[in-house]
Amino acid sequence: MAMRMGLIGFDAARERLGYDTDESPTLDDLELIGWLIGRGDPSTGVPVEIGGQRGVPQTPRPGQAPPPAALVAAAPRTVSLNELTDLDTGALEYTVTQAEAALDRVIEKAGARLRSKAQSNPTLLALSDGVPNRLLPQTLKGRFAPTDVVSEADFDAVRKRILARWRRTATQAEATLARLVDAEPADPQQVDEDMRDGDSRLLAVLLAAALAALFTPDGTPDPAEVGEARDTRVPVTELREAMSIAGGGAPSYVDAGAWELIAGGRRTDQALRGIGAVSAGFEWRYGDPASRVRNFEPHQRLNGVRFETWTDDRLTVTADGSWVGGTHYRPGDHRGCLCLYTREVTLALAAAGNLDPAL
Numbered sequence: 001m002a003m004r005m006g007l008i009g010f011d012a013a014r015e016r017l018g019y020d021t022d023e024s025p026t027l028d029d030l031e032l033i034g035w036l037i038g039r040g041d042p043s044t045g046v047p048v049e050i051g052g053q054r055g056v057p058q059t060p061r062p063g064q065a066p067p068p069a070a071l072v073a074a075a076p077r078t079v080s081l082n083e084l085t086d087l088d089t090g091a092l093e094y095t096v097t098q099a100e101a102a103l104d105r106v107i108e109k110a111g112a113r114l115r116s117k118a119q120s121n122p123t124l125l126a127l128s129d130g131v132p133n134r135l136l137p138q139t140l141k142g143r144f145a146p147t148d149v150v151s152e153a154d155f156d157a158v159r160k161r162i163l164a165r166w167r168r169t170a171t172q173a174e175a176t177l178a179r180l181v182d183a184e185p186a187d188p189q190q191v192d193e194d195m196r197d198g199d200s201r202l203l204a205v206l207l208a209a210a211l212a213a214l215f216t217p218d219g220t221p222d223p224a225e226v227g228e229a230r231d232t233r234v235p236v237t238e239l240r241e242a243m244s245i246a247g248g249g250a251p252s253y254v255d256a257g258a259w260e261l262i263a264g265g266r267r268t269d270q271a272l273r274g275i276g277a278v279s280a281g282f283e284w285r286y287g288d289p290a291s292r293v294r295n296f297e298p299h300q301r302l303n304g305v306r307f308e309t310w311t312d313d314r315l316t317v318t319a320d321g322s323w324v325g326g327t328h329y330r331p332g333d334h335r336g337c338l339c340l341y342t343r344e345v346t347l348a349l350a351a352a353g354n355l356d357p358a359l
């Protein structure tokens with residue numbers, strides 16, 4: 001019998017419907033009633049509550065075989081992609097840390113190169129007397145070309161390390177997606193192309209950050225206008241953009257799109273769309289407060305907050321963070337932001353072309 005699966009109890013159905021054990025309808029009638037209730041409310045698709053138990057849509061009609069396993073598997077289910085957020089959190093932390101170390105090395109090396117040049121130039125030698133290497137570029141600014149002291153090759157090693165990490169993140173993200181939602185793997189050639197583009201952007205970001213650090217006076221930024229920050233020489237937002245490109249997409253959020261970085265990036269978004277996933281909401285992830293030299297309270301307050309869209313009231317910019325601009329907070333909305341978000345998706349029999357635009 002259909003009810004023997006324990007999905008809906010006859011007694012519960014009988015009691016709910018107001019029948020005594022001695023009364024009609026017959027057991028067969030009740031089985032049919034149970035099946036009808038078990039199908040759930042057709043307007044909502046939600047199983048009907050009976051005596052504290054839930055009917056299950058796949059309950060077969062009496063005398064019929066159970067539904068095919070494929071249909072049972074296709075019942076809507078909601079999945080948290082927090083494992084992807086963890087992968088991106090680690091990759092972003094690694095990228096920022098490596099960028100900081102690379103800037104230290106490049107700045108030191110640039111100073112040493114200038115010191116060497118000054119040995120054969122009495123004017124430069126006099127100007128550089130007593131000045132530490134790291135401050136020489138600022139002291140001698142305008143007396144040499146920046147390319148004399150910094151070159152793209154200075155970033156070869158750090159780019160190689162970061163790119164290798166990004167690739168591992170992408171590989172792990174694919175494996176996670178395959179396990180969680182049975183998504184198809186990405187085209188390896190496309191991944192290669194995305195990684196190359198991301199690496200090119202990374203080089204440009206590192207070069208610009210090095211030149212800015214070398215030639216811009218070491219001014220202390222106004223704490224009220226830096227938000228969360230660690231090494232203020234490193235533009236975290238731009239590193240995030242490079243990672244997003246490596247993840248398959250444009251360098252920043254587009255409209256209501258919800259993809260960023262690598263594991264949760266554009267390729268993941270496309271894979272989810274390909275299997276008909278629908279956005280079921282987001283959760284702000286501030287991450288480790290100790291990873292910042294300075295924390296940003298408006299973002300820290302949002303840790304764990306769930307929201308449906310990027311214009312949710314809970315994300316409204318508050319007075320203490322109004323300098324970020326815009327109307328709503330978003331991970332990556334200022335230079336030093338290390339925040340991420342986790343999204344949940346519902347997998348259903350939805351047509352791939354009919355998806356929630358906020359996904």
Ligand SMILES: [Zn+2]
Nearest residue numbers: 299337338339
């Ligand atoms: Zn943040």
